[in-house]
Amino acid sequence: xxxxxxxxxxxxxxxxxxxxxxxxxxxxxxxxxxxxxxxxxxxxxxxxxxxxxxxxxxxxxxxxxxxxxxxxxxxxxxxxxxxxxxxxxxxxxxxxxxxxxxxxxxxxxxxxxxxxxxxxxxxxxxxxxxxxxxxxxxxxxxxxxxxxxxxxxxxxxxxxxxxxxxxxxxxxxxxxxxxxxxxxxxxxxxxxxxxxxxxxxxxxxxxxxxxxxxxxxxxxxxxxxxxxxxxxxxxxxxxxxxxxxxxxxxxxxxxxxxxxxxxxxxxxxxxxxxxxxxxxxxxxxxxxxxxxxxxxxxxxxxxxxxxxxxxxxxxxxxxxxxxxxxxxxxxxxxxxxxxxxxxxxxxxxxxxxxxxxxxxxxxxxxxx
Numbered sequence: 001x002x003x004x005x006x007x008x009x010x011x012x013x014x015x016x017x018x019x020x021x022x023x024x025x026x027x028x029x030x031x032x033x034x035x036x037x038x039x040x041x042x043x044x045x046x047x048x049x050x051x052x053x054x055x056x057x058x059x060x061x062x063x064x065x066x067x068x069x070x071x072x073x074x075x076x077x078x079x080x081x082x083x084x085x086x087x088x089x090x091x092x093x094x095x096x097x098x099x100x101x102x103x104x105x106x107x108x109x110x111x112x113x114x115x116x117x118x119x120x121x122x123x124x125x126x127x128x129x130x131x132x133x134x135x136x137x138x139x140x141x142x143x144x145x146x147x148x149x150x151x152x153x154x155x156x157x158x159x160x161x162x163x164x165x166x167x168x169x170x171x172x173x174x175x176x177x178x179x180x181x182x183x184x185x186x187x188x189x190x191x192x193x194x195x196x197x198x199x200x201x202x203x204x205x206x207x208x209x210x211x212x213x214x215x216x217x218x219x220x221x222x223x224x225x226x227x228x229x230x231x232x233x234x235x236x237x238x239x240x241x242x243x244x245x246x247x248x249x250x251x252x253x254x255x256x257x258x259x260x261x262x263x264x265x266x267x268x269x270x271x272x273x274x275x276x277x278x279x280x281x282x283x284x285x286x287x288x289x290x291x292x293x294x295x296x297x298x299x300x301x302x303x304x305x306x307x308x309x310x311x312x313x314x315x316x317x318x319x320x321x322x323x324x325x326x327x328x329x330x331x332x333x334x335x336x337x338x339x340x341x342x343x344x345x346x347x348x349x350x351x352x353x354x355x356x357x358x359x360x361x362x363x364x365x366x367x368x
Contacts, residue, residue: 020068022064022091023064023090024063032081069208085106088111111181137154166189169188186202195226202215230352249293260354265337267298277357278292292313
């Protein structure tokens with residue numbers, strides 16, 4: 001009997017220790033959406049996976065469920081009335097109102113309030129982008145007839161809006177480092193921090209933050225990216241150049257010049273936006289002992305070669321045409337592009353990910 005009581009007690013303790021967060025979502029939708037389905041999805045291995053669905057009846061829908069911890073899910077609808085909204089999953093009854101003209105409004109617990117602040121902030125920047133006509137500007141930028149001078153002006157506008165939006169997101173992250181919203185935002189703002197700072201942020205945070213799937217992925221990426229750390233000797237790799245000849249990185253790096261190893265791709269918009277800055281640094285310092293080696297994460301040789309010609313890149317180019325499985329990207333833990341490494345004449349990594357005129361400034365210090 002004692003053994004039975006002991007086993008039951010242990011079972012109850014075990015079940016209690018794995019008790020999840022029970023949530024209820026009460027949704028309010030426009031009447032014209034009656035009969036349509038809405039879907040709830042959550043992140044799994046960097047992909048949103050549908051978890052549940054509900055049909056809208058009399059302008060309302062309900063989701064009930066349980067999750068391991070407080071989390072952030074998305075609710076969306078695919079019809080002509082389609083929408084996409086983030087919603088808090090917490091131990092509370094959450095109401096989600098989709099009938100307003102702006103972003104969906106939710107109420108429930110503390111996480112819902114924090115998520116409203118995030119949605120409000122992002123909506124403000126979306127309105128700003130719309131008022132500036134960003135979509136039309138993007139079309140103008142892609143137009144082959146747009147002059148280089150005009151493209152430079154457009155890039156400055158794009159960068160200004162992007163930078164202000166990123167600063168706002170980082171401010172929200174700083175306010176929410178102790179909860180799931182901070183964990184949700186972290187992958188988007190980690191660029192504000194050095195790799196050492198980002199790693200320390202994770203290791204010093206609470207368990208909920210550390211255990212959040214996207215944060216765990218960032219930590220894994222940071223560990224893989226330690227090969228990029230300043231002070232390390234460069235790691236060699238081998239792949240084909242434009243002519244199909246096998247070349248080693250060591251043919252260009254560690255041979256008496258400062259070398260920028262630039263991971264990029266033809267389909268990468270931010271890479272193209274940064275290229276004028278990279279070219280300016282090349283033209284100013286190439287004759288003083290500076291070289292660039294491009295490493296493309298393209299899959300198709302035709303697209304790769306066309307982009308080299310379009311962007312006017314005269315420096316050596318390498319690729320194995322394996323996309324994100326590129327041997328160099330794998331060796332250096334590259335998970336986003338553009339990604340750059342500045343290497344000393346002796347083959348020691350000096351720094352990484354210079355943006356705008358930062359590269360030109362750094363080379364000005366090194367090649368006085």
